Amino acid sequence: MLEIILVSTLNGVLYGMLLFLMASGLTVIFSMMGVLNLAHASFYMLGAFFGFEISRRLGFWPALIIAPVLVGLIGMAVERYGLRRVHKHGHVAELLFTFGLTFVITEMVEMFWGKLPVDYRVPPSLDFAAFTVFSVNYPAFRLFVLLISVAIFIALLLTIKRTRIGLIVQAALTHPGMVGMLGHNVDRIFMLVFGVGVGLAAIAGVIAGPILITQSNMAALLGPILFVVVVVGGLGSLGGALVASLLIGLVQTFAVAFNVSLADLFGTSQLSAVLEVWLADIWRVTIAQIAPIMPYILLVLVLIFRPRGLMGTRDT
């Protein structure tokens, strides 16, 4: 039991931090610009493929720097020539724009790298077991992910606290014209924020690519869960995103660990015979089986009972 708990906690934290790494950029964009960037996971995928391509030419470490910068630049171009135009038609239009973008990016990726997974590997310098708990190896690379996530969290927190960019962008949500008339170049700041947010996604891609599978459907696979993280955490709250990532990581991991179903809980009483008939499927479904939908249950519950999210400051 202790083993399960300890191992699950470790796994949950590691997975949670990976989620946070992916979601951090989305939080930045969503909270600052109010744009629900549906293409975020696509940029993450772009990061992974760039990371793969660069690391097989120049090595992993240069890739870790170059790929996010490239993706960030692409993001800035997208903002400059696409999103900005759409902005004036409101959030729905922005969101749909990014929705369209997901198709385009996926197809582009397939055009360059095909539909099969590419062989993107953990760099040799980090390919060893960092420590072993209950004979489970914890790879150094996962620790590296943890480290990077924490570093990014702190860096973002400082930037947002120390600079007025956050204020300016938030102000521009309601009165963009006025912010300009106060002497701030709103356009450039929006472009920057989007670029940085998307670049963060790319960092996540470079790092997660070797652990997960680098394939053209990786974006579709991860997209929805990232929104759950951001919304459950609360809009505008980086801390919230962190907490939500960890929460989801832990909930999912622990859920998998338990094979309990309603049938097990009720044992073999008379009542349970009746319930079994009426509840049909639900009766035998184990918690482990519903682990993957836990995040969505969490999302719905949180939005009903705490619409601003766990640590959000304003209503979604």
Add this chain to the structure above:
Amino acid sequence: MNQSATISSAAPASTRAGLLVRYGIWIALALTLLLLPYVFSSRLALSTMSLMGTMIVFALSYNMLLGQTGLLSFGHAVFFGLGGFATVHMLNLVGGNSYPIPLPLFPVVGALGGLFFGVLFGAVATKRAGTAFAMITLGIGELVASSALILRRFFGGEEGITTDRTDMLRVFGYSFGPQIQVYYLIAAWCFLSIVLMYAITRTPFGRICNAVRDNPQRVSFIGYDPSTVRFIAFSLSGLFAGVAGGLSAINFEIVNAAQMGAVESGSVVLMTYIGGVGNFAGPIIGAILVTWLQLILSDATTVWPLYVGLLFIGVVMFAPGGIAGLLSMQQPLLAARTLHRVLPYYFLMFVPGAVAVAGLAMLIETSHQFSIRAAYGPRMTLYSIPFDVTTLTPWAIGAVVFAVGLWLFLRAARLARNAYDAALPQRGNR
């Protein structure tokens, strides 16, 4: 651009005169539906039109939320799917026991199913609006779609539940085996749903929905509870989505969990938005166009999602009112009898536009052949011109055609805009 929104709120004075026109439109619609199979009689056309009819109902039901009430839902397919499951189970029940119920009545089951779940989930979701609402619906959508895979007895897991529509009581000897009979069944329900949904927009409730979309806070100060309005709209929209689901179930004789999933929910957003949310007819146009694209484009090229994505981005960026929005922009010109003045410019725009699209398609297809389809050799044929993708020429031609087309298109667009402005009747500025 925002004019599209105001079209729906017709002027009070013109209603009398519009009476005849209005019924005229309905009769024309009914006739069209009736006669279509004679014009497009191939089996492919029949199945395509059946699918379109279903999607029209679905998209219109979605626009009750997005266009009329201002609610962006990411989980609308849930009601489509659940309506379908309700119908399929009822079909199997009735078929299994030979109850005397004819097939054409079954979309009612879908409607009730959609309504039931609309009420159920609406009670939760419509407490909120805006992004929170969107996210709750996303959550509910994912929840239902993934739960469906777990609750295998009701939803049939990945494979879904199948049925046989011909097992029902026959009226006038129609078995509904042949597609043409199914087409007419769908057409009838589609017509009925369109009429009903249109009628709803013209009721006190429909008007208040618009008010809620515009300014929910103010609505509560004129006596209405905005969340009740949303709730009713949500439930009704669930009902019609359920009808669509029922039609789909009858058409395909299968319903599965994927029909409730994010892809389906996303595609109804696409249809509705591309067609235009500000106009009642918008979703109809969108449903027809997108369905057609989905069927045709996927045959023409395997990178069809790329084209859909680009089309969609194009609409969002350049025609946020959707196709119906563009069309209704012409209405004042039509009324002022100045439309003929701009038509040449539209044509002028259309030609280089088509050229640009052709150039772009050439670039895309050439790179596609070069990369993914490399194993099929460097030779390909486009627009019935064979060429070799390893040479520079096709790329250069594609790029040049695209660039020139685009440039001309943009110039023509500017001219067209000026012409449009000039043709627009001057609105008295007091």
Add this chain to the structure above:
Amino acid sequence: MLQVSDLHAYYGKSHILQGVSLEVGDNEIVSILGRNGVGRSTTLKAIMGDPAPQGRITFRGKPVAGRSPHEIAHLGIGFVPEERAIFPSLTVEQNLLLGIKRGVENPRWSLEETWKLFPQLKDRANAPGGALSGGEQQMLTICRTLMGNPDLIMIDEPTEGLAPQMVERIGELLQEIAQRGISILLVEQRLVIAMRISHRVYVMGHGQIVFEGTPAELLANEAIRREWLEV
């Protein structure tokens, strides 16, 4: 300091400003008067670059027209819009901080000093801007613009929605501001105040300037007052 000649501006297709010319000198308070809807606000907005102005605008000899709003702000023009445009989700203090421009040295107003202008605001420093009363919002907008250390400040209807004694206070404040070497271009509905503090006034009617002179001259010109000001 500010020179505007033959300014035209459009909203969509409606031609709102039809050749407006005016100027504001150093340390001068200049008012634009006129009825509702004649285009006074639009004049100020067009000078700020939105809607895009056509015509010649120079500020201290530098061309203004064609620049984007943030560049114009950096030239030293501050603007207090009629609709106030408070950032509702930011606190009062954050609203003020946003008024500060990058790279401005020796600003005339520090946060502390602005608090002094309206002590009432200081009490609400941490309240969200959107929660302020109508009057408080007006104070906040003025202060926010001052934080940007403008040389010319254009104020649109600053006394709207203010209680009588506050109206007085605004009048004094504007004079105080002018004394610190700032020029003011004022759009005002309340003739009494405008006439009292302005050095010169323009009267605007239907997108054009129909009168230019000192307050005394306007007082003397019965015809203009009756036709264009309805008093």
Add this chain to the structure above:
Amino acid sequence: MNEARPVPAIELAGVRKSFGPMEIIRGVDLVVAPGERHAVIGPNGAGKSTLFHLISGHYRPDGGTIELRGEDIAGMPPQLINRRGLSRSFQVTNIFPRLSVWENVRCATLWAMGHKYAFWKGVERLDEVRRRTEEILTEIDLMDRADVPAGVLTYGEQRALEIGLTIAGSADVILLDEPTAGMSHAEVERVVALIRKVSENRTLLMIEHDMHVVFDLADRISVLVYGQVIASDTPERIKANAAVQQAYLGTEAA
């Protein structure tokens, strides 16, 4: 003092409201008799609009009672209060910008005319509703702008529409928050005439900073300072009241 007083249209007793640590409304007592035109004046930030928000159900009071014709409405949601016959306008224009002017007004009439959430009857066929809408539009002088989206109306027209929305539902208690703010003299006069007309046979409670308007229209005036009513009296006596002079009127009114 024993004679039977008619039940007041609005009666507030000990109403309180805080935002965080700040108590904004600090025990307000206010009585508005039926048919009376009552003005609330007071310095900026005194809590006038907040008071309206409390009466109309936009905010929920922390304490005290609010009665509408003798019925306690404190803490009710706005729509319930509205259905009981109280309607209000907003200081910041609050209309349906994308709907036509006609639609704006018609929506505001529907509930009171008993059509509620009806999704089974055609709205165009409701002659009564059409007549009422026409009536209101004529009253606020916007009949010729009926087809225009409300968002493109000029400021003055929007203010008039705001009043139109408020009176359309045939509520007999009406709250107007600074109906004349930002208007030129000529327009102010028009609005005053309009208010005078629509407030006949109704009870009117109004916030206003323009003293000419206040003294012109009001039967009684209450002065709100720092969340408390410091005086509630006839215009003449308010004008003469030293405390009011000092707290509010300054010199301009003189």
Add this chain to the structure above:
Amino acid sequence: QETIKIGYVDPLSGGGASIGQIGLNQLNFIADEVNARGGINGKQVQIVGYDNQTNPQISLVQVQKAIDEGIQVIVQGNGSSVAVAVSDFITKYNERNPGENIVHLNYAAIDPVLTNEKCSYWHFTWDASADIKMEALTNFMKDKEDIKKVYLISQDYSFGHAVAGAAKRMLNEKRPDIEIVGDEYHPLVRITDFAPYVAKIRASGADTVITGNWGQDLALLIKAAGETGLDVDWYTFYAGGAGAPTAIKQANLENKVFQINEGINNLGYGPAEERAGAYMERFSSAPVYFPRVFNMMDMVFKAMEEAGSEDPGDFIPKLVEMKHDSFAKGEEGFMRADDHQFFQPLYIAALGELGEGEKFDEEHTGWGWKLAATVPTEDTLLPTTCEMERP
């Protein structure tokens, strides 16, 4: 009609596309071979791809479309869920449109219902059903004394349940001493992190894992296992593609991952090596192939030629009970008339370092499949409950 059109209805976009594309590649390869020889009955063969996005309902639209375009032969394989729907649709279609004959050629969907309860005259399958494969696999396992605790992990859909069910049933029968320490189902292609599942396997103390997982669900599972150093033997159906060999190599699970299949490389059979070699050279960026697709197309073309007709109504009688030397090693297999299941020799192999003279590696890993056991055709025969309605 100058060309024989064959409709390929499988995922060509989205998550399933990686596998769907392989089938299409291979069909095209075979068609080109045949066409180079002058076609079938003097007609050229053309493969038309229809993207079904792995969705049963979309598949029906696509099948309908194919039929409307005059296609009578539908090839489909990815996903039993889709196959059941397609087979059902085609059966109904033929019934409702007398005189029209459409056939469903299934090369991968192996849920046993397809050849039992839901069998159809119009459906043929070339991949051994899950029951057949499991029967062979458990026969192989039953002699391994060191297997004590087995963990089952499967995708949560009909096929996964079929695999796990068969495994339980057969192990129980053949090796009652083996303890089933886990019976896990996870959703299809939705899991990104298998670490929790691996932790559970480890905690159960299992020494062997049986899984029917395919695609990324297998690759990710093995990746996660390798990362944390889980030391068990794997018995799989589909470790041959979609990144699984890469993951196995990366996790260094040499000779620990077994696969059962109707053919592997390096069996030293000339014709196969030649043909597969040509294929892999052409599709060098996606060199995976399915031996059964060769079997399938070779047999169908043979039937067409024997019948002198491309109408399924004519050539199906030829296909039923046809004998065929299977692609991998030239050993005989046959189509069983009772249920239209093709029976063929199966090969159990483990992935490991290539030996002398073995030239085919998997996914450029340098490792290849090494034969562990051969299951002759006669040992794969299982009874069927199919009650086929024949026209």
